[in-house]
Amino acid sequence: MQSKLNTEVNIRIAIFDDNEAIRNSLFQLLNYTPGLEVVAMFDNCVNATKKIDEYLPRVVLMDINMPDCSGIDAVKEIKSAFPTIDIIMFTVFEEENKIFEALQAGATGYLLKSTQPIKIIEAIQDIIAGGAPMTAAIARKVMQFFNNQIKQQHNKDVLTSREQDVLKSLIEGYSYKMIAAHLHISIETVRTYIKRIYDKMHVNSMTEAVAKAIKERWFN
Amino acid sequence: MQSKLNTEVNIRIAIFDDNEAIRNSLFQLLNYTPGLEVVAMFDNCVNATKKIDEYLPRVVLMDINMPDCSGIDAVKEIKSAFPTIDIIMFTVFEEENKIFEALQAGATGYLLKSTQPIKIIEAIQDIIAGGAPMTAAIARKVMQFFNNQIKQQHNKDVLTSREQDVLKSLIEGYSYKMIAAHLHISIETVRTYIKRIYDKMHVNSMTEAVAKAIKERWFN
DNA sequence: TTTTTTGTCCCCCTTTTATGGTATTGTAAC
DNA sequence: GTTACAATACCATAAAAGGGGGACAAAAAA
Numbered sequence: 043m044q045s046k047l048n049t050e051v052n053i054r055i056a057i058f059d060d061n062e063a064i065r066n067s068l069f070q071l072l073n074y075t076p077g078l079e080v081v082a083m084f085d086n087c088v089n090a091t092k093k094i095d096e097y098l099p100r101v102v103l104m105d106i107n108m109p110d111c112s113g114i115d116a117v118k119e120i121k122s123a124f125p126t127i128d129i130i131m132f133t134v135f136e137e138e139n140k141i142f143e144a145l146q147a148g149a150t151g152y153l154l155k156s157t158q159p160i161k162i163i164e165a166i167q168d169i170i171a172g173g174a175p176m177t178a179a180i181a182r183k184v185m186q187f188f189n190n191q192i193k194q195q196h197n198k199d200v201l202t203s204r205e206q207d208v209l210k211s212l213i214e215g216y217s218y219k220m221i222a223a224h225l226h227i228s229i230e231t232v233r234t235y236i237k238r239i240y241d242k243m244h245v246n247s248m249t250e251a252v253a254k255a256i257k258e259r260w261f262n
Numbered sequence: 263m264q265s266k267l268n269t270e271v272n273i274r275i276a277i278f279d280d281n282e283a284i285r286n287s288l289f290q291l292l293n294y295t296p297g298l299e300v301v302a303m304f305d306n307c308v309n310a311t312k313k314i315d316e317y318l319p320r321v322v323l324m325d326i327n328m329p330d331c332s333g334i335d336a337v338k339e340i341k342s343a344f345p346t347i348d349i350i351m352f353t354v355f356e357e358e359n360k361i362f363e364a365l366q367a368g369a370t371g372y373l374l375k376s377t378q379p380i381k382i383i384e385a386i387q388d389i390i391a392g393g394a395p396m397t398a399a400i401a402r403k404v405m406q407f408f409n410n411q412i413k414q415q416h417n418k419d420v421l422t423s424r425e426q427d428v429l430k431s432l433i434e435g436y437s438y439k440m441i442a443a444h445l446h447i448s449i450e451t452v453r454t455y456i457k458r459i460y461d462k463m464h465v466n467s468m469t470e471a472v473a474k475a476i477k478e479r480w481f482n
Numbered sequence: 483t484t485t486t487t488t489g490t491c492c493c494c495c496t497t498t499t500a501t502g503g504t505a506t507t508g509t510a511a512c
Numbered sequence: 513g514t515t516a517c518a519a520t521a522c523c524a525t526a527a528a529a530g531g532g533g534g535a536c537a538a539a540a541a542a
Contacts, residue, residue, distance in 0.1 A: 174401035178393025181401065202488060215470035217528070231490050237531075238488095246530075247498090248469045250435035256476045422518060437498070450521050457501075466500075467528090 052079035056099035087116035106133040121148030151175040272299035276319035307336035326353040341368030371395040
């Protein structure tokens with residue numbers, strides 16, 4: 043068996059889900075699909091890393107809501123111990139914050155349990171091929187994450203070019219003195235700009251200005 | 263025609279691409295697909311908004327590299343004038359920064375020109391259905407965007423709970439005095455924590471600490 | 483052509499931050 | 513039962529930032 047080509051080696055899958063019926067139907071679905079092999083199933087994700095270590099799956103299907111432990115924490119654990127394992131979240135609801143938490147925790151895919159069986163198989167093949175499988179609706183939410191970050195970019199427009207230079211320098215962590223040197227202007231000029239910036243941004247300290255500019259992504 | 267049901271009304275598509283061959287094959291592909299209708303094609307995106315206004319498409323296929331204008335700027339323009347129009351970027355290469363620029367500009371999908379024709383049709387139907395069509399490789403890059411933001415979260419761990427409180431307050435824009443009041447501790451204690459925070463973060467000003475913490479997403 | 487904006491600079495004065503110390507408690511680890 | 517760390521607090525001094533002005537030339541807008 044060891045001598046077979048890589049392409050003929052089954053994709054090892056581990057399933058974490060507290061619902062036995064779901065575990066079983068996933069097992070049926072996946073294990074009888076050529077090329078896939080369910081090597082382990084668990085009804086909770088306590089000590090997930092240890093469980094993974096024992097069965098070394100290539101792909102993990104992880105429920106979010108399990109008793110005694112959070113699937114998202116499990117993802118963090120697994121990803122930090124086994125960065126190459128791909129994890130697909132598998133859940134009933136598409137709660138916006140759960141999605142982002144899961145993705146930030148290191149999940150690569152996000153499927154709803156209502157997904158057609160054939161799509162689940164495709165998702166696993168997809169993730170092995172370097173894809174990031176997710177339902178259209180979830181992909182859309184991920185996109186909105188990007189879009190939301192450009193809404194009020196008009197704020198930036200009210201700053202003159204020189205004021206923007208100074209604000210950028212503040213974000214870099216430069217002091218007045220450093221900014222003056224960097225922009226080849228007097229420190230008094232820097233002070234003038236900063237006063238105007240605070241005025242326009244409705245803040246009254248470097249920290250506030252920097253926090254606001256970074257959070258609202260005035261620059262990139 | 264106007265009296266037909268919505269589901270029977272064709273999806274109006276506009277194409278921006280400087281390559282005539284590509285325009286023509288897209289036209290062939292899409293226009294002869296039931297339910298789709300190419301209502302306009304352009305070899306550049308100068309005055310994109312005006313062009314859109316004339317033909318009012320539901321979906322736009324936009325090349326990134328066109329002479330005389332940037333597809334990404336066109337996306338910004340169109341999106342700000344017609345927020346409900348869905349735009350799919352359609353390009354030869356998958357340059358990482360172009361992808362993010364396009365998505366931040368408001369594109370919802372991102373396809374490579376090497377995509378199979380059938381997938382292009384699916385993508386258009388997908389986007390109408392609220393999806394965000396993109397190739398697996400691109401979806402993966404988008405995922406990496408999230409993942410990249412959790413890499414060095416161990417930094418945060420070295421801060422004690424109280425130090426984290428103070429740092430969070432700094433990010434909120436609070437001054438020493440305000441933090442002291444807010445956390446019910448002496449301003450001297452605040453100063454002590456801040457000194458330790460700077461030490462651990464390897465910075466030496468509020469601005470740097472705040473910028474670093476926000477950029478590296480120590481909190482959320 | 484006049485007015486407004488932008489970029490540049492200066493002064494005075496107050497408040498806040500930064501740096502470098504020391505010190506006391508309670509708790510957790512060894 | 514000592515060592516280590518966390519949380520708390522204080523002092524002194526220097527440096528930086530904030531708030532209030534005013535000024536002037538060049539460019540842009542009205």
